[in-house]
Amino acid sequence: MTVQKVFRIGVDVGGTNTDAVIIHTGESDLPNRGIRSAFKTPTTPDVTEGIAKAIQGALSQCNVSLSSIAAVMIGTTHFINAVVQADDSSLRRVAVMRICGPYSQENPAFLDFPPILSRLMNGHVSYLDGGLEFDTREIMPLDEEQIRRECQTIRGKWINDIAIIGIFSPLDTEGKQEVKVRNIVKEEIPDADVVCSRDIGQLGFLERENATILNTSILKFARSTIRGFKLAMQELGLTCPLFLTQNDGTIIDADTAERCPIRTFSSGPTNSMTGAAYLAGFDTAKGKMPKAPVIVADIGGTTTDVCALLPSGFPRQAGTWVDIGGVRSSFSMPEVVSVGLGGGTLVEVTDSKTKVGPESVGHRLLQEGLVFGGNTLTATDVVVAAGKAEIGDISKVQHIPQSTIAAARVAMKKILENAIDIMKLSADPAVVIVVGGGSIVNMDELDGVCELIRPQFHDCANAVGAAIAKVSGSVDVIKVLENQDEEEVVNSVCEEAKQLAVDAGADPETVEIIELDNMPLQYVQMRANRIVARAAGALSRKSVLIDQLKIAPEDQAADTFVRGKRMKRDVEKDPKDFIVSPSALVDLTKYSPEVDKGGKWWVSEVDLEFLATGCSILACGGGGPGYMCYMAGRAALKNGQRLCIVDVNTLPEDEYIMGSISYGAPTVTTERLPSGTEAIDATDALLQCHPGLKMAAQAAIEIGGMNGIRPMLTGLHYGVPAIDGDFMGRAYPRLYLLTPYLYDLPATPCTQSDGMGNVVTVNKCQDIRKLEKIHRKAGQEIGLFSQMVIPPLTVKQTKQVGTLGTTSLAWYIGRAVYLAKQQNTSIMKAIVEANPSGRVLYTGKIVHVHRYVSAGGYTEGSVRLKPLSEDEQEYGDEVLSAEKREMVLPFQNEYLYAELVEPGEAASKPDRKRGEVLCTVPDLISLVGTDGYALGTQDLRYGVRVSVVAFVAHPHWYTPQGIRTGGPLEFEYDDLDFIPLGTPYYEPSV
Template identity: 40%
Template structure:
């Protein structure tokens, strides 16, 4: 019997289809066991390209198909269908949410691009179900409810359905999503039903979005994978067929046809895994892989475990936020076809535009007229057998050659430095067809390696991919140590890898993450990934799902391609213009009715950006609250903002906000708990408020006053101000507590949105109120809405931090304007101009995060972030390390201090609370919250002088300054002079 040893890898790209046959038992030999390889143009029907590649490799190698153990394919076809918004390849989707009373203000697809939403999102409904963070029930699922909704979906002719339950990834006991899916299949047997927890992990909206994209592409995925398998069966290959995933591991083709979204970004991952295979005998540490193509260069960090570093938080696919596993790859406009242009000062620019696939026609080396990176590369290397070098010499490119080399070197060094996790040098691997344009030495690289066969590294990565098992769960650490829980979860991940087909004795844990949850005692999130080699001894015949009629599958694919081509022709329009702003940011004026500011969509976008920056690292992302408020406004609610100066002394000003863990808030989207808390409070008091104010302007709570005021239940204006002027970890750190020693917010109410309400009518201090409510949090789902007792108009005018909605608006406008003018490199200076100028604010630091530590104490996440000082160029990219200094920022949910650390270790505090310490992303000007701090991020640290409401009294500094965070030995020194924010109402309201 012929022994099955050989692996075939194929990568079907948009331009080329690459193939390789290798023998893994010979991987240590000089040729790495590569028996044959092939690179050719991708065909309209990908199965034909695969067939051509396989045929060419078999003919050149004369191997017996019976020797082949597996065929693994990487493809961009599925993500291309979404990116191209191809109606012929995308199905309409219905969404069934198991959410009980939660998330209804933020419906499915609410944040999608309009065209894609209309194309895919056909129906949604909310039904009983969902879990709390600890795994207890929000409510049981209701079979009759689900059956009724399934009948509606069937009536509408929708055959792709997503079931998404709150905290479903931690549901191991009730199996709510699976039970709901089974009920839907009973009503619609032919339906494709996707349960969200099979697709992605914690993060409700992002997981749902990923599941919808996955469901929409299922019919096309089946056809595509059938055609792949048919091409393979035509060559008498009887072996398992795999599809590569985004994280560098594999899925059986039968499984990939159910989860095609997991293949969306397998191209860059395959290249990185292939690079690791080619250098396995030389490099045993983390390395940077630089994949240079015809148009772009993709740079990613390959960890010491042999897998790419994954992107943090969320990633976007065609404008849709998702949270499925995705490699952290940075792309720059540098490739073999990049156009090179001289500047007036004698320097050069390279890209980002490229001649792309027209390189053989347009490049000078081939007789064209366009100066490309390939032309300069051929000029500098006589050994390269590309085109006619004499044509390049005649074109006179030599005078700019040294400049070309310098620009390429700098572009690559900057991209590599952006992706590094420390200042230490790191091995750099160059792969891809355009790797010849790169120099042999790069600053920041311990060595530069251009391995043989690097041109087909993507196919090699596919051939050598492994099987994984991932567990992302929230677990209790009350009776067990975190290390013990980590060990237990690791065993589950290993078992999952084995269940997915891995050979048990080859499985290893390659990634472990432990994230304590804020405001939740003894609860942590654990993320474990295990990988191993596929076990070919197990039911190989069952693993192969090659269709019996290969010709029928290919004919089906031909019909799909025909419909797809027609769809693309019908979709040709000027749709891009709809994404352009229909106003000039610099001349935009907000809308007013008298002195009431009527908030628009544009105002809301800018206020949201500003709120997160003013959150000083805490407060949680305002994103979901922005979506909720935008939905209210689009359904007719009028959101009004008034100046505190316009309050009457006898007015009652309500206040509300959320308490709890941002992790819970990102999964259990708010229901009516905020409004219910207000309703219960004012029913108890027997009065009605005249206006509402945000508890804190920083983070998600910065929008709560606008949401409450704009809701039909209250319909009152929101005051342009708040009680903090920023975000603080606890609700007693407010200006009313500074000016009044007795409790000022009583009675107060919290509500969990699921039928539980708690009142505090009497207390000795606001600190006691805070402690009582925090103690109740874990029993009320770890996230509640809070209604604070009202403050009179007279006291509001005395205690308020004024015009902070105006300030958020101005900060957000500055960021938006910087983006529109392509001047993000000066966004920090633009923000400073809006918060009072250089006397009131300053850039404290520019650099790269190189260290993050976190721990959980008393429900708050304490930690420290280290930022190395780097020289930023006008593009926001880091250049060389400017000094040996570092910045250290301790945080307790929010940033507390900035400490400059000199080369000799001397520490000096350069800013502290109550001044605002804001960390923003140097690439886009957006805020970076403390939960999002991670290695390698380029950041700018801003210091903004705090309101005199905090700094003018000893009590204010005691509550809101370093002493309020237990740092009694730190003396507050203001970074500047506070200037009251300019009121949008005073500036723009009609006189």
């Protein structure tokens, strides 16, 4: 008689305990949801030993034969811990091979790694011909001989862990470049481990590269660990296949996990969330997800992790990048809010005041908690003293005053309520599922919660989530929609994602789309969208029956040597080695920039960090992502170059100022990183139109985003400084919205270049609006990212038409942000104190984002905010506490006006009466996140807490011509007059 393989074993390895459950997935209709047994054991230094104990314990508690086990699913934090702790015995040197052509070289690999990880991992970096445009045209063809030469260099350095990263490689479905390079590398270095970035991350070159490097460095350690898991299963008599859970709540087979361990780095929280939904009966196959918002609170010994569940039953995902051990990386992870409340949280009573957390005794609870014979009052002791649980010795807590118990309960309740409300996208009451071993600390009903569920087996929801995890497939592409039906294109992408899930082992009958984003590219004349689709389905029976546990002969031995030589490295670990932020290493109350006797400001890495943050705020939602220019500036400084800024008043009036502006789509900018030659080529072309011109300095055309730092980098080539100022005072979406053109200065000749030596020059044009259209069309052909150079201005003209002092202003705003972080004071208050013309108009969270592409090719739309609850407000928010209305901010690449509307009122109804408009363009409006960095319109997403900060525009924009050119009428708001902010313009000190 054939034994049916109907059971799964789910395992989750946590920092304190390792949990295992055995579940019959075909019995989910039963009261126990098919769970036959659950077992918890302390996590051991050798995680394989703990996993074996947990599985053995679960098997011993139920009458389940080994031959009936269909699969083992394991979730572990073992690999991410090696990165976070900079474990030199687990991390290896990596050779990076960039397929980039001329691009990205001003942003070297490893530059934004913590110093200790850079020392451990940075083995070699190659820059290869190649790369793709956004539409998969080749930037350059591959050079096979060049690749083979680089392989010989890598072999000579005794490196055989190689990461390959190509520009726009996630769009390369045909394997045009990364795959070809990998095949050549394997010919030259047969024993090399080679990882292609297209298998690791989505669009975003630096973040995908970083994730690929981490994956490559940890590869051999992961392989050895996963082989240990297989051997442990073999010793237990299990012959079923092994799967590991991924960060997004799905599973991959063990062989894939050996190649892509980074996909499993943070699967623990996701396992808890999906397990909670299953235990609560919200599995979507039965359509039981409630219509109300569903929030999961996983309460452990030290913290509570809170996450929102999507209608699919999967956790809501975090933004475009995440921080792993101080490394900015890209891969899917759940959006989780962690707060300091758990079973071991300290409860302190001083001066008749009761304080709960965030400190905790953590895993020492059984030794230090009062009910266990210790001397520390914890949240668990409060629960027992309140009569809500029978744990330990109740006599040990009978002396605690009732007032202390009551005050602690109120504080614990507020902590949970605030965390839950942060994750909600609306004011509607939520269904909350409480799981985790520390879930007993929730003793009271919670405001804003319509139903509170603590399901059976709640203390092992993480292992349940691993056991019931699905198989997924995802696609991230840019599609040109000209002459195509958008719905058909989107459906085609969805079908491709579904097929990838089936290919990975999902049952075709159960696969469905669980996430779909369709976002138009900004600043693009043609119709082009970035489409991200993710599909998931149940593990197919075929996958379970065919893919038995694979243990090769080499699995019996640890793989820890490089061609027979042990790579031993003694690394001292100084806490400063884990810090990436330059300003975190200095006392900002004592810091001042370097200004020499001649008035030249020599910019440091700290100054660059301030400038990048300040420029993001002055960008008003536009300006493009500034991170790569900031990192390019740091790279220049590390190479011994010096970046200089001067006051324009120190320059001869008859000499000339030249400058450039980034021109193109932000999505392209984050992938095809600048070569650094774009502005130089465009400037050289323009200089040919002005023989004999003497350049005194470079200038930012706009101060916003990446443009505020670029003139310093371009100035290095010409040996000139950058001036303190720009020609816009903010960011605007169109070329003609510059202050020189308010005074009828010539707009041609005007050039743009793509970094490949392609230069487009418009010598003459009938009007400036036509000039904009011509350059946008040309920009499409050269890849949707270039640097544009406008006609030179004399120093005298610059003094008359420039917005001077804005570079200093950006520095002061950035300094205010980082100083507030160091001193734990209000960031928003610090920002408006740095620019006294500013006001915080609103603090709330994003509850709706709408985007579309206008006929002119601009990304338009609006973002809606709702007010924070009283408990969500922080220091500095009190002036806004009475505001109950919501705020709507329309945008056209940049934010155009800020309007207060009644809750629930549709802001798009054509016949509605306008609410209270607080300010409009040309005044500056910026959405600033809690970290002090502003959100571009491309970064807007649901649930993010932001403050709306506004500043008075430069007086040039307050002239009649300035208001006509840059006010509401320019953006087709015929019914809206310019509404000034109402505070005096702040003249930055130069």
